Amino acid sequence: EGLCDIYKELGRAGMCKECKGYPRHREDYGDLWEWTLSLSCPEAARIILQDAGQGTWQEGTLSGQRSQRASLPAGNVPNRAGQGEPPVDERVLADLEKLRGTMACLIRERSASWGQRLAQMLVLAHDFQRHWDEARKKGACGTGTERSQWAEKLSQRYLARDNAERFRQRMEGFGGQEREKALRMAAWMRLTGRLEPVLPGWGKKLERMCRRLYHTQDMDGQQRIRREFQAKAAGLGQAWENLALYFINTYVLGAAYDGDVYGKAKFVAFSVMMIREWCLFRYCLTGEVTMQTITEAAYRYSREVENS
Numbered sequence: 414e415g416l417c418d419i420y421k422e423l424g425r426a427g428m429c430k431e432c433k434g435y436p437r438h439r440e441d442y443g444d445l446w447e448w449t450l451s452l453s454c455p456e457a458a459r460i461i462l463q464d465a466g467q468g469t470w471q472e473g474t475l476s477g478q479r480s481q482r483a484s485l486p487a488g489n490v491p492n493r494a495g496q497g498e499p500p501v502d503e504r505v506l507a508d509l510e511k512l513r514g515t516m517a518c519l520i521r522e523r524s525a526s527w528g529q530r531l532a533q534m535l536v537l538a539h540d541f542q543r544h545w546d547e548a549r550k551k552g553a554c555g556t557g558t559e560r561s562q563w564a565e566k567l568s569q570r571y572l573a574r575d576n577a578e579r580f581r582q583r584m585e586g587f588g589g590q591e592r593e594k595a596l597r598m599a600a601w602m603r604l605t606g607r608l609e610p611v612l613p614g615w616g617k618k619l620e621r622m623c624r625r626l627y628h629t630q631d632m633d634g635q636q637r638i639r640r641e642f643q644a645k646a647a648g649l650g651q652a653w654e655n656l657a658l659y660f661i662n663t664y665v666l667g668a669a670y671d672g673d674v675y676g677k678a679k680f681v682a683f684s685v686m687m688i689r690e691w692c693l694f695r696y697c698l699t700g701e702v703t704m705q706t707i708t709e710a711a712y713r714y715s716r717e718v719e720n721s
Contacts (some may be wrong), residue, residue, distance in 0.1 A: 443501040452715035458708045468658035501669045504557040508564040513665040515568045520657045525577045531682045537571050538678030599627045608721050622694045642693050645702040657685050688714050
């Protein structure tokens, strides 16, 4: 019934270390190790979305080993720095941790609309990336100091008490572009549907979603359904927040290896938006949005896209 052939024939003893550890995943950042759960596992997805701690890390140091921070124990995952990537710069890591913490605070800020929270997270990452790139162009000398200063300034600016209202006013000029938004979502969905499928029917599923969401009714009808969906989904706010926090916690520190923190932030927003569209499609069919709706959409997206 879809189980791994190795597991069916040989059992757990025949599986490799990576598979034995799944759905636990470890990332190695030098002196910092982080363990998380993988969203692509249905049970892990349920745990992640219902997590009352909302992605809070459990911290500790393992005696006789390097300093580590972990949420759950995991299988043996190779050190990325040992796979041809340069060692992690501890100063870069500290700045990215500050940035990640600020992103998480913005996602949890319930005085702002959901769309605004994602937008603030994106613009924060864009600003950080711009200053980081400018500092790197000047050469190694002073780069760390300038980046750290900007990390602190941006954190203070975006967490200021009046920032949400100022940002809301700035966003007003982007309203009224529903047709462009629909065209972009349809294009992204078709692009995602061309990935090599993990399970049969992935591409056909996304084609059905495209037709139902963007091509079977006019723009007024689309907006009416979206308003109904948002009202229904409002009671599941913590699940949506946990979903965004999962992608933030999993990917942002990876910029310590490739320097692309803005790309990580865009993947966070893209993933959350795609999963919401999947839930919107289910709402069109059933008229309901439940925790099970989000959980299924999340682990199936993760399985086909995140684990591709």
